[in-house]
Every structure is written in structure tokens, then in C-alpha cells.
Amino acid sequence: MTPPDTAVQLPVQTSDLTRDNATLRRFLHGLPGVDQVGAEGRAAALATRSIKTTAKAWAIDTAIRMVDLTTLEGSDTAGKVRSLCAKAVRPDPSDPTAPPVAAVCVYPDMVPFAVEALEGSPVQIASVATAFPSGRAALKTKLVDVAEAVSYGATEIDMVIDRGAFLSGNYLRVFDEITAVKRACGTAHLKVILETGELATLDSVRRASWLALLAGGDFIKTSTGKISPAATPPVALVMLQAVRDFAARTGDVRGVKLAGGIRTTKEAIRYLVMVNEVTGERWLTPDKFRFGASSLLNDLLQQRHKLSTGAYDGGDYISID
Numbered sequence: 226m227t228p229p230d231t232a233v234q235l236p237v238q239t240s241d242l243t244r245d246n247a248t249l250r251r252f253l254h255g256l257p258g259v260d261q262v263g264a265e266g267r268a269a270a271l272a273t274r275s276i277k278t279t280a281k282a283w284a285i286d287t288a289i290r291m292v293d294l295t296t297l298e299g300s301d302t303a304g305k306v307r308s309l310c311a312k313a314v315r316p317d318p319s320d321p322t323a324p325p326v327a328a329v330c331v332y333p334d335m336v337p338f339a340v341e342a343l344e345g346s347p348v349q350i351a352s353v354a355t356a357f358p359s360g361r362a363a364l365k366t367k368l369v370d371v372a373e374a375v376s377y378g379a380t381e382i383d384m385v386i387d388r389g390a391f392l393s394g395n396y397l398r399v400f401d402e403i404t405a406v407k408r409a410c411g412t413a414h415l416k417v418i419l420e421t422g423e424l425a426t427l428d429s430v431r432r433a434s435w436l437a438l439l440a441g442g443d444f445i446k447t448s449t450g451k452i453s454p455a456a457t458p459p460v461a462l463v464m465l466q467a468v469r470d471f472a473a474r475t476g477d478v479r480g481v482k483l484a485g486g487i488r489t490t491k492e493a494i495r496y497l498v499m500v501n502e503v504t505g506e507r508w509l510t511p512d513k514f515r516f517g518a519s520s521l522l523n524d525l526l527q528q529r530h531k532l533s534t535g536a537y538d539g540g541d542y543i544s545i546d
Contacts, residue, residue: 233257235474239439246397249436253396256435259427259463268458274498278532281494285529286324287509288493289316292525293351293482293517295330297450303338306331310342317526320533326522327511328381332357333374340378351381351416355406358420358449360385364402371409382410385418385449386433392424396436403440416482416515417442421460422452430460434467438479446482450517455485461496465503478507484517490528493521 233256235242242252276284294313296305310329317323328349329339339350352374356362362370371382384406390398407415417437421430437445445464448455464481472478481500487493493516500508508514 233470233474242439243397243400246395249396249400250394253432253435256428256431259431261427261459264427264459264462268462268499271462271499271502272458272495274495274502276494276498282529282532284494284497285490285525285532288490288497288516289522289525289529290324290327291511291515292326292519292522293328293330293484293515294326294522295450295517295519296335297330297332297353297357301332301335303335306335306338307342310339310348312522313348314343314346316522317530320530323526323529327515330381330383330517333370333377333379336374336377336379349380350378351383352377352379353383353385353449355384355402357383357385357418358451360387360420361389364405367402368405368409371406375409375411375413379413381414381416382406383416383418383446385420386437388420388423391433391436392429396432400436400440403437403442407441414443415441416444416446416480418446418449418484419464420449420452421447421456421464422454422485427459427463430463431467434464435471438467438471442479444480444482444515446484446515446517448485450485453486456483456487456518458495458499461499462503465500465508468508469504472504478513480508480513480515482515482517487516487518488520488524490521490524493518493525 243249294309296309313326313329325348328351330351331339333352336350336352343350354370354374355367374382386399403417419433424430424433434445447460461483468479468481500514
């Protein structure tokens with residue numbers, strides 16, 4: 226594992242960094258710059274790592290346990306959510322040894338149906354909030370959105386940051402919104418969506434990651450899945466380095482969620498290798514690493530069945546939803 230960046234220094238009190246926008250800006254722009262060519266090379270090198278066949282079964286089951294099974298469409302219905310929850314609890318109806326996924330993620334008004342369907346299961350109930358996916362709403366509206374989801378029974382909230390404020394350098398506004406949402410979450414965990422496809426540079430990804438961590442995000446998340454590019458290896462590398470270095474400075478271990486564009490078992494395993502190499506085994510659990518990629522689950526299940534039977538299944542082996 227590469228050592229943490231010794232150039233990142235934190236004061237005893239986070240409030241010393243966030244007393245005004247100028248102070249917070251100096252800290253964020255004082256973070257070590259990201260060598261884009263180096264990050265791309267490092268990510269590409271990690272992608273060449275292979276794992277043994279015996280480890281592949283563990284990797285597939287680990288990846289399944291890390292999936293946030295998601296439906297975020299205007300056409301979502303109670304029936305679709307119930308079907309998704311059934312799949313979350315028992316991803317492969319023909320094989321009871323297949324583990325459940327980490328969470329089901331839905332819009333706030335769909336949370337009650339997920340709560341009913343998942344009663345007694347270990348699957349968490351996540352809900353997007355804060356004017357997902359644009360983030361373009363007043364803070365008061367965003368907090369109502371969060372409070373509604375939590376009151377319905379959501380145990381995790383996925384919020385989106387105000388990218389306009391971030392890109393214009395109004396970092397304190399973004400910080401204050403995240404901290405307000407965190408308070409509104411109560412005991413629910415908060416995942417902070419950076420929408421990295423709109424941040425343009427890896428330096429911005431690093432700054433947004435640190436900003437979200439300083440503000441109390443339990444996870445930093447790449448994207449809404451509505452913008453391309455979404456999760457990419459260089460972006461994942463920078464975000465993993467951020468949580469690693471934050472943990473080294475504070476002792477507080479936060480998580481990373483990759484969302485958007487991850488569809489195959491091969492890609493998922495490459496990301497697990499990256500997690501192991503960059504942050505270490507402590508992050509190889511659903512409590513600290515997630516995939517927001519519903520289509521990925523189908524490929525993981527097909528590859529899992531291939532390992533046990535030696536043959537590939539037809540496209541109708543796994544349900545589409």
C-alpha cells in the first residue's frame with residue numbers, strides 16, 4: 226500500500242479550516258496536486274493484476290455484498306420496488322448460498338414500499354435526496370427531502386453536492402450544506418455524491434473528496450449515474466487516496482461508493498484489487514466500499530454460476546430487474 230500523503234496537515238479542530246471561505250479555499254487548494262498521467266498509469270497498472278481462481282469466488286461474493294441495487298426512474302412503481310427488494314435479499318432464487326446485496330436505493334416516496342419488503346433482512350434502505358440528480362434547490366427544500374426519506378425509514382441517504390457552488394469556489398456553501406444534511410440524517414448514514422464527471426479535473430475530485438469528508442460524509446460517491454463519465458479508475462484512485470489519507474490524519478475511516486458505468490465482473494474485481502492496494506483490507510467490506518451498479522449484479526451472478534457449473538448461462542438465467 227502506498228503511504229499517505231505527508232503534505233496533508235489538519236488542525237486539531239476542523240472549525241479552524243471552515244471559519245470562512247478563504248481559509249477553506251487555502252486548505253483545499255493547498256492539497257497535493259494530482260499527476261493525471263501518473264494517476265492514469267497507476268490505475269492501468271492495477272488493472273493488470275490477476276487473482277487466482279480460488280480467490281475469484283470470494284471476490285464475486287464480496288462484490289455482490291457491496292452492490293447498492295438501484296431504481297431511480299420516473300416510471301418507478303411500488304411493484305417494481307418490491308421486485309427489486311426480493312432480488313436484493315435473494316439475488317439468485319435457484320441458489321440460496323448467493324449473498325444478499327448491501328442496499329436497495331430508491332426515491333424518497335418509494336422508501337415505504339422498500340421498508341415493507343425488506344423487513345427482517347440485513348439489506349439497508351438507501352434513498353437519494355437533496356434535489357437528486359441536479360442538486361438545484363434551496364437548502365430548506367433539500368432538508369425537507371432528507372427528513373421525509375428518513376421518516377419513511379431510510380437508513381442511508383445519498384445526497385448530491387451543489388456543483389455550481391463548488392466549481393465557482395464557494396466551498397463553504399457546499400460544506401455548510403453537507404453538514405446540515407448530515408444533521409438531518411440523524412442515525413442514517415450519509416453518502417455524498419460528487420458527480421465527478423462534472424468536476425473536470427482530478428485535482429477538483431481530490432478537493433471535493435476532502436471537502437465532503439471534512440463536512441462529515443460517511444461515504445464519498447462518484448456520481449448519480451445520470452452523467453457521463455461516471456466512475457473511472459483514475460477517479461476511484463484519487464477518492465480512495467483521499468479516504469486513506471483522511472483516516473491516517475484523523476483515525477476516522479470513511480467509505481467510497483463507485484456508481485455509474487461498472488457493468489462486468491472483471492471491472493468489479495479490478496476495483497477490489499485497487500481498494501486492497503490503495504487503502505487496504507479494512508475497506509474490503511460493504512461498510513466501507515460499495516458499487517452503485519445494478520446491471521453489474523447480473524454479470525456477477527452469471528459468473529458465480531459459471532464457477533460452480535463450468536458453463537455459461539443464457540441471458541434469461543438472471544432476472545432483468
